[in-house]
Amino acid sequence: MSELQVGLVGAGPWAKLVHAPMLAQHPGTRLAGVWARRPEAAAEVAEAHGSRACGSVDELLDGCEAVAFAVPPDVQAELAVRAAGAGKALLLEKPVALSLDAARRLTDAVDAAGVGSQVLLTWRYAAAVREFLADVAAAEAPVGGRAHFLGGGSLAGPFATPWRIEHGPLLDLGPHVIDLLDAALGRVVGVRAHGDPRRWVGLLLEHESGAVSEASLTAHTPIVPHRSGVEVYTEAGAVEIDTAAAVGPGTMTTVVDELLLTASGTPHPLDVHRGLHLQQVIHDALRDL
16 A cells, blocks of 8 residues: 655644654655745755655645645645645644634635545544543533643743734634533533633533533643643543643554545544534634633
8 A cells, every 4th residue: 555645834843843753754654745934944844854845835735645734724724725626635733724714715625625634633633532532422411521721832932833822722722622522522502701812711611412611721821741631520420531641652643544544535523624613612702702
């Protein structure tokens, strides 16, 4: 079986730390090219992983079968539409866009092209998180839950990027937390939000199942390591997961294992429609803030 040729859009810290290594080291994929707005950054990432820097997005698309994105969400939403139109499977970052309208345009483009898509909601690829969701599904009917994602990513370090600083933790950390609460307790059908959108955000989520959950988000406190987790409460007790400890090297291998299936036409539960649903919840929360 031949390797899946995957192009990488982006050459920032996340691309260097995560995307390029996981695509270059997996036996089923080949990092076919790297494009970034800064050619020197693309060349550095490409050279480190035995790939090549591309001079344009079109050159990247011509040489690959799938595209992984590690760029700000507004850039991703624009370029992923082009990649879908070129018939490429997509590995998208969260959030899939900065705005609900842009997320809808991307979803429409993916549907029109008939290509596979997958969103890198990292927690959901971790074995421990999948075991947690299985335990929740086997438990008595949940009555509610709570979650948190707390750290200092917007203060310093590789994640203190302009879009994260400008838009705050709801767009950056919110997709992870909302997604896992939604997966555990049922589809989110209502949301209320309070707090400072750039410092600390609190969410009250109403689920289709009748359960209610609460979440706290901040990237504005310098605790090391960061803290994150989800607790689900049922009539029989509690089921919980420390998501900060759940993600490991095997998680990223699973991402690529499933990308191979996505690119071959197997629908993925964390596809662009999942990203659009999360974007809708975030959009509704932002109206309160």
